[in-house]
Amino acid sequence: MIIASNVSKKFGRLKVLDNISVACSKGECIALIGPNASGKTTLIKTILGMVVQDSGFITFNGNNILHHWQYREQIGYMPQTGRYPDNMTIGHVFNMMKDIRGTRAVLDEDLVNAFQLKALLNKRMRTLSGGTRQKVSASLAFLFDPSVLILDEPTAGLDPVASEILKEKIITEKKKGKLILITSHILSELDDLVTQVIYMQEGKLCFHKSIEELRTDTGEEKLNRAIAKIMSKV
Amino acid sequence: MGGYAEMRLSYLIVSFFICFSISARTIRVGSNRMYKNITAGIEAAEEGDTVLVDAGHYKERNLIINKSIVLAGINYPVLDGEKKYEIISVKTNRVVVNGFRIVHSGVSSLEDISGIKIYECRDVIIKNNILEDTFFGIYTQNGLNCIIENNILKATGKEEQQSGNGIHCWKSDSMRIIGNTVSGHRDGIYFEFVTNSIIWRNTSFQNLRYGLHFMFSHNNAYVTNIFQNNGAGVAVMYSHGVKMFNNYFLENWGDAAYGLLLKEITDSYIGGNHFEKNTSGIYMEGASRIEMEKNNFLGNGWAMKIQASCMDISVVKNNFIANTFDVSTNGSMMLNFFNNNYWDKYEGYDLNKDRIGDIPYRPVSLYSMIVEKNPPAMVLFRSFITSLMDKTEKILPGITPENLKDDHPMMRRL
Amino acid sequence: MTKIVKYVMADIIRNRIVLLYTAFLFIISFSMFSLEDNNSKALLSLLNIILIIVPLVSIIFSTIYVYNSSEFIELLVSQPLKRKTIWLSLFTGLAGSLSLAFLTGAGIPILIYQANAIGFMMIAMGLLLSIIFVAIAMLAVVKTRDKARGIGAAILLWLYFSLLFDGLVLFFLFQFADYPLEKPMIAVSALNPVDLGRILILMQMDVSAMMGYTGAVFKDFFGTYPGVIFSFGMMFLWTILPVWLSTRKFNHKDL
Numbered sequence: 001m002i003i004a005s006n007v008s009k010k011f012g013r014l015k016v017l018d019n020i021s022v023a024c025s026k027g028e029c030i031a032l033i034g035p036n037a038s039g040k041t042t043l044i045k046t047i048l049g050m051v052v053q054d055s056g057f058i059t060f061n062g063n064n065i066l067h068h069w070q071y072r073e074q075i076g077y078m079p080q081t082g083r084y085p086d087n088m089t090i091g092h093v094f095n096m097m098k099d100i101r102g103t104r105a106v107l108d109e110d111l112v113n114a115f116q117l118k119a120l121l122n123k124r125m126r127t128l129s130g131g132t133r134q135k136v137s138a139s140l141a142f143l144f145d146p147s148v149l150i151l152d153e154p155t156a157g158l159d160p161v162a163s164e165i166l167k168e169k170i171i172t173e174k175k176k177g178k179l180i181l182i183t184s185h186i187l188s189e190l191d192d193l194v195t196q197v198i199y200m201q202e203g204k205l206c207f208h209k210s211i212e213e214l215r216t217d218t219g220e221e222k223l224n225r226a227i228a229k230i231m232s233k234v
Numbered sequence: 235m236g237g238y239a240e241m242r243l244s245y246l247i248v249s250f251f252i253c254f255s256i257s258a259r260t261i262r263v264g265s266n267r268m269y270k271n272i273t274a275g276i277e278a279a280e281e282g283d284t285v286l287v288d289a290g291h292y293k294e295r296n297l298i299i300n301k302s303i304v305l306a307g308i309n310y311p312v313l314d315g316e317k318k319y320e321i322i323s324v325k326t327n328r329v330v331v332n333g334f335r336i337v338h339s340g341v342s343s344l345e346d347i348s349g350i351k352i353y354e355c356r357d358v359i360i361k362n363n364i365l366e367d368t369f370f371g372i373y374t375q376n377g378l379n380c381i382i383e384n385n386i387l388k389a390t391g392k393e394e395q396q397s398g399n400g401i402h403c404w405k406s407d408s409m410r411i412i413g414n415t416v417s418g419h420r421d422g423i424y425f426e427f428v429t430n431s432i433i434w435r436n437t438s439f440q441n442l443r444y445g446l447h448f449m450f451s452h453n454n455a456y457v458t459n460i461f462q463n464n465g466a467g468v469a470v471m472y473s474h475g476v477k478m479f480n481n482y483f484l485e486n487w488g489d490a491a492y493g494l495l496l497k498e499i500t501d502s503y504i505g506g507n508h509f510e511k512n513t514s515g516i517y518m519e520g521a522s523r524i525e526m527e528k529n530n531f532l533g534n535g536w537a538m539k540i541q542a543s544c545m546d547i548s549v550v551k552n553n554f555i556a557n558t559f560d561v562s563t564n565g566s567m568m569l570n571f572f573n574n575n576y577w578d579k580y581e582g583y584d585l586n587k588d589r590i591g592d593i594p595y596r597p598v599s600l601y602s603m604i605v606e607k608n609p610p611a612m613v614l615f616r617s618f619i620t621s622l623m624d625k626t627e628k629i630l631p632g633i634t635p636e637n638l639k640d641d642h643p644m645m646r647r648l
Numbered sequence: 649m650t651k652i653v654k655y656v657m658a659d660i661i662r663n664r665i666v667l668l669y670t671a672f673l674f675i676i677s678f679s680m681f682s683l684e685d686n687n688s689k690a691l692l693s694l695l696n697i698i699l700i701i702v703p704l705v706s707i708i709f710s711t712i713y714v715y716n717s718s719e720f721i722e723l724l725v726s727q728p729l730k731r732k733t734i735w736l737s738l739f740t741g742l743a744g745s746l747s748l749a750f751l752t753g754a755g756i757p758i759l760i761y762q763a764n765a766i767g768f769m770m771i772a773m774g775l776l777l778s779i780i781f782v783a784i785a786m787l788a789v790v791k792t793r794d795k796a797r798g799i800g801a802a803i804l805l806w807l808y809f810s811l812l813f814d815g816l817v818l819f820f821l822f823q824f825a826d827y828p829l830e831k832p833m834i835a836v837s838a839l840n841p842v843d844l845g846r847i848l849i850l851m852q853m854d855v856s857a858m859m860g861y862t863g864a865v866f867k868d869f870f871g872t873y874p875g876v877i878f879s880f881g882m883m884f885l886w887t888i889l890p891v892w893l894s895t896r897k898f899n900h901k902d903l
Contacts, residue, residue, distance in 0.1 A: 011902070048726045050903040070728050077726035083719035085655075087662040092655055099651035100727050137723075150726075489861035513860055533688075535860060556688045578686065604818075605862075610829040611821050612862040613837055616692070616850060618700055619814040 001025050001148065001179050007046060007056035016042045017053065018203040026147075029170070029180040031190045033227065034200035040183045041080065043200070044150055047181075048077055073101070076146035080153045082137035084125040090136055091121035094143070101144050110172075111139040114165045130157045138166055142173070149173060149180045155189060167193060187224035199227070206230075258304075264288025272297055272305070272313075279303050287311045287334070298323045299331075307333035310364060315339040315349075321368070322350045330359045339368040346398060348373035349387075352380060360385060370398035371419060377406040382414060389418035394442050399424040403431070411436060421447040422464065429453055437462070444469045445486070456481055463487075467512060469495040476502035483509045492517040493534065499524065509534055515557070518544045527551045528648070536562050536602070545569040553647055554578060554597070558615075561597035561638070564606050568638040572597065576644040584645045595643040598634045600627035649737050652724070656741025657748075660713065666749050669705050673697070673753025681761040691766060691853060694754065698774045699846055702750060703781040704806050710742050710785035711802040715795040722903050735898045739786055739891055743779040750774045766852040773845035776883045780841045781806070783890035790894045790901060813840045830865040841886040844879050 002024045009017040016039045024030055032040045045051040047058060049065055049072065057064055060071040084093055098107075112118060115135040125133065134157045141149060151170070155163040170193055174180055184190055197214055199206040207230075211223070220226040261283055262268065263275035272294050275285045281302045289309040296319045299305060305322075311334060315321040318340045322331060336349040349368035352358050356378035363385045365371045371387040374380055382401055391397025400416035402424045403409055409431035415438075416422040422438030425431070425448035437460045438445035445461030446468045448454070453475035460482040461468050467486030470476060476499055483493035493512035494504075498520045507529045509515035515534040518524075520543045529552045531537035537557040540547065542565025549570065554560045555578045574590070582591040601620040604611050614620050627634055660666055676697065680690040714721075717738070724734045754774055758767045785802055792798040817836060821829060837843040851870050869875040 009902075045722075045903065050722055050725050052900060052902060069730055072726060073728040075726065077723070079719060079723060079726075081719060082723070083716075084723075085659040085717060085720055087659045088655060092658065096651065096655040097727070099654075100724075100729060140723075489864055513863075535863070556686055578689070608821050608825050609860070609862040610833050611818060612860065613833040613843075613847070613866065614814050614818060615846075616695060617814045617843070617846060618696075618810050619818065621696070622811070 002047060002058065002060055004043075004047070004058045005056050007043075007053045007058060009042060009046065009051060009053045015203050017046065019056070020200075020203075020205050021056075022198060022205060022208055024179055024181065026179050027174070027177045028196050029174045029182065029194045030196045030198055031187075031194040031223075032181060032183040032198050032200070033187065033190075034206075038200040039203040040200055041152060044152055044181065044183065048072065048075065048150065073144075074146050075148045075150060076141035076144060078137045078141035078149075078151045078154055080156065081130070082133045084133065084136070086124065086126035088125050089122050090117060090125070090128075093125070093136060093140070094121075097140055097143065106145050108142050108145040109139075111135075111142050111165070111169055114169075115139060115162060131159060131162065134158050135162060138169075142169060147178055149178060151180070151182045153184055154182060155184065155186065163189070187227060188222070191223050194223070197223070197227075199230070258282040258284055260284045260286055262286050262288070265290055276301065276303065276305070294321075295319045296323060297321060298325060299329050300325045302326055302328040304330040304332065305334075306330070307335075310335040312337060315368070317341065320345075320347045320351055324350065324352045324355065324358050324360075327355045328357045329355070330361070331363065332359070333362050335364045335366070336368060337366045339370075341369045341396060343395065346370050346373060346402070348398070348402070351375070352377045356380065359383070364388075368398075370402050371400040371416065372402070373399075374403045374406050374409065377403065377409060379408040380406070381410045381412070383410070383412045385414045387414065387416045387419065391418060391420065391442060394420050397442055399447075400438070400441065401436075403428045407431070410434070417441060421445075422461070424448065425451040425454065427451060431455075432457065433459060435459065439463050441465065446470070448473060452476075455479070460484065461486070461493075464491075466490055467492040467495065469497070470499060471495075471497040472499075474500040474502065476504075478502075478504045478507055480506040481508070483507065483512060483515070485510070486512045488513060495519075496521045496524070504529065508532070509537070514539050517541075518547065520544065522546050524548070525550075529553070531555065531557055531560075533557065535559065539563070540568075540570060541565070542567055547571070548573075550574050551644075551648055552576070555647065559599065559602040559605075562602040562606055563598055563635060563638065564603075566633070566635050568635040570638070572638070572640040574642050574644055575640050576647050577640065578647075580643050580645075582643065589645045591643040591645055594639040594641045596628060596631065596634060596639045598638050599624045600634055603634060649733050649740070652729075652734065652737035653740045653744065656738060657745045660741060660745035661748060663713075665709055666745060669709075670749040670753040673701075673750065674757065677754045677757035681757055687762065688853075691762065691770070694758070694770065695846070695849055695853075697754070698770060698777065698849070699842055700810055702774055702777050703810060703842060706746050706778045706781035707785045707788075707802045707806050708799065709746070710782045711789055711799050713742060714738065714786060714789045715798060718903070725903060731899050732895055735786075735895050736891070739782060739894075742786075743782045746778045746782060747775050750778050766849070769849050769852045773849055776880075776887070777841060777845050780883065780886045780890075783887050783894070784809075787890040787894040787897075790897045809840055809842045814843065830862050834866065834869050838879070838882045841883055844882055844886075848876070848879050 004020055004022045007017055007020045034040055042051055046053050065071055117139060154166055194211055196210050198208045214226050218226040218229045220229055261275050261279050263272050263285060269275040272287055272292055279285050279301060284304040287307045289311050291312045293314045293316055313321050313334050313336045315338045317338045321336050321339050339349050340347045348370035349365040350360055351373040354376040358380040360372055361383040365387045367390055372382055387400045389397055397420040399421040400419035401411055405427040407429050411433045413435045417440045419441050420443050422441040422445045428451040431454045434457045439462040441464045443465050445464035449471045451473050455477040458480045462484040464486055486493055491513050493509040493515045496518045501523045504526045505528050510532040513535045515531045515537045517539045519541045523546045525548050527550045531554045533556045536559045537554050538561045540563050547570040549572045552575045560577060577595050580591055580595045582593040584591055600623050677694060680693050684690040755771050758770055784805055788801045788805060789798050792801055837847055847870050
């Protein structure tokens with residue numbers, strides 16, 4: 001569904017993406033992991049078109065994303081930190097997004113209901129806590145029932161209950177056959193979610209394996225231990 | 235009995251003759267009268283007679299009045315110079331010309347052809363006439379004690395060369411110019427070598443050059459006249475003993491236009507005048523010993539431009555309101571005196587409540603001096619940088635004349 | 649585009665700074681008109697506000713607002729929208745709400761006390777300067793990634809347009825004092841929207857002073873229809889050029 005071929009990106013002298021090629025297909029839930037500043041967020045931003053790669057190309061359903069901005073209709077994105085204009089209310093943000101996407105989309109309000117955001121619709125964004133803002137971001141990502149979900153550190157800042165709700169939702173969506181890309185530091189919470197792992201370091205793609213492959217390779221059941229084992233080898 | 239009656243009759247006849255010869259005759263001129271034209275009427279008249287002219291259109295070529303008569307019109311008979319002639323020439327004393335419409339004099343670049351011209355004589359009265367399209371209007375040369383009153387002069391010249399002056403006096407004395415209205419001439423009122431005369435209640439507007447212009451004319455008074463919207467305002471030069479009271483100098487706009495231009499004027503008094511919306515209210519060059527008080531300067535570009543060549547000018551108790559620049563000068567020396575004026579730009583205070591500001595006001599701004607030296611700097615007018623410079627200069631004067639200041643500025647309008 | 653503009657504007661007009669700015673303009677304009685005994689002094693103070701405060705507030709507020717919206721902009725970019733649409737919506741939202749603030753704060757008092765050519769010219773210039781400085785701010789933001797440097801650049805730009813430029817002009821005038829510079833000055837003034845605004849308002853205000861020789865040259869140009877059209881054209885260019893440049897830059901910018 002999403003294919004990146006030989007994507008490279010430099011910020012000044014720093015090579016953030018170094019000749020990355022990766023293919024993500026439907027029904028997968030892919031964990032994008034690696035140490036800080038390994039290029040995870042940049043890769044996501046490149047896929048979303050926020051960062052334009054210096055070389056290589058990315059296709060979405062066979063179309064080069066450089067020329068087809070409409071592909072983003074099929075993506076739900078949850079940023080690492082959701083900051084919204086101070087004086088917009090939650091209601092405004094939802095309404096604006098609905099206006100942008102148009103009314104033909106079928107709304108998936110599961111998370112909105114689960115997080116009980118309807119009661120907060122008139123709250124201004126600047127009065128909200130970071131956790132509530134994350135809830136808004138998560139609800140927005142799932143709202144339009146997109147076929148691809150890109151979640152950047154989704155559980156950071158969420159309380160355990162909300163985290164659990166979000167995980168449940170991710171699993172439900174995965175079962176519907178959607179492509180889900182997650183970056184996270186907390187590997188333990190990815191265990192029951194992911195089907196594949198992409199590991200990046202210093203802008204390079206170290207490996208892209210299915211979770212089963214990883215388990216058999218390392219003999220470890222838990223993801224964090226498997227990764228630790230690999231890292232010690234590298 | 236009979237002798238008495240005879241005597242009475244002869245007495246009557248004699249007294250009738252006496253009356254006839256002393257009291258003037260009235261000679262009527264008109265299409266239904268004995269005299270069909272004015273020339274004939276004047277020819278028939280004797281000293282002291284009145285020639286009364288009916289309304290009508292008269293083409294008399296050049297009408298020469300060489301007898302002391304009254305020439306009066308009924309309902310403004312028209313005297314037409316057919317664009318060739320001087321219309322009325324007064325060549326003797328004690329002539330009155332009253333109530334004519336005098337139109338289309340000749341135009342010449344060699345002679346000063348006029349609507350009415352007074353040649354070397356005295357006690358002439360020109361009043362209640364309307365002059366239209368004349369080259370010069372009313373012209374006096376070597377006149378003495380003449381009155382020019384309530385005439386309306388309207389010319390239509392487009393260029394200075396094709397237009398003469400409205401009321402023009404040359405080498406005259408004790409003239410009275412009262413209540414006339416002059417427009418469209420080169421200079422509205424022009425004096426050269428005229429002394430001891432008064433100009434009172436005239437209106438001079440939309441003249442091509444100056445509303446009032448005089449040179450070498452000493453000891454004259456100018457009272458309650460209105461000079462409005464003239465090409466170059468009012469210019470007075472090389473005279474002393476000039477007194478100007480309660481005149482209005484209005485809307486004289488242009489680069490070389492001045493409400494009042496004073497050049498080499500000395501020992502004069504300018505009081506109670508009103509200068510409004512002129513490019514420069516007063517411009518002074520080489521003027522000295524002039525007292526200026528109780529004048530109003532309203533909304534002028536420069537209320538007063540005093541060149542460094544002026545001295546002993548005293549500016550007291552005037553109002554300076556809404557002028558772009560109050561005073562500008564081109565030098566750093568200043569030998570003039572400012573006191574007790576009201577300046578609307580004054581930002582001082584009055585702690586003892588005597589209505590006099592406690593700190594001096596400096597009417598010359600740094601920017602006005604910059605513009606004086608470098609006119610294109612006008613493009614920066616009212617910009618942040620120039621107001622910043624002015625403020626700095628006010629606190630630390632360095633370039634503007636140190637002693638040009640009003641030590642006792644008034645807090646309220648006088 | 650209107651979908652985003654609507655929400656951006658709704659956000660900005662409820663911003664505390666913008667509300668304060670509107671109130672400041674309103675109180676200052678009203679008090680000046682009612683306290684000064686002659687209107688011309690009030691107009692003069694108002695002129696200074698339009699030429700100094702309005703650009704300052706516009707440029708600084710816009711810069712900070714766009715920087716603070718960087719995450720929001722990212723979110724918008726991840727939506728099915730053209731980048732051009734997002735950037736222009738942001739510009740329209742900022743320009744629209746700051747114009748609205750000026751219109752309510754200064755426009756209403758001006759219309760009440762001075763509903764004539766001067767007043768209308770002042771309102772027009774206030775609006776145009778608001779918009780132009782939003783456009784310049786957005787260009788500054790898109791060129792610098794760092795927020796502190798961006799705000800610094802915005803302040804410098806404001807200083808340049810309201811002070812340094814005129815200082816340079818003055819310097820230039822004295823360097824070339826021997827040449828007739830009246831006509832070149834017309835061209836030079838077109839290089840600064842603040843100067844253009846000032847001259848256009850002055851043309852309505854200080855008739856007498858502008859009538860001197862230099863004034864007459866300016867009047868002959870800026871006081872005529874072609875001159876006014878030229879000046880407004882330049883002002884529009886001052887809006888369109890930064891907007892166009894910043895949009896082009898934003899289209900390829902890495903967020």
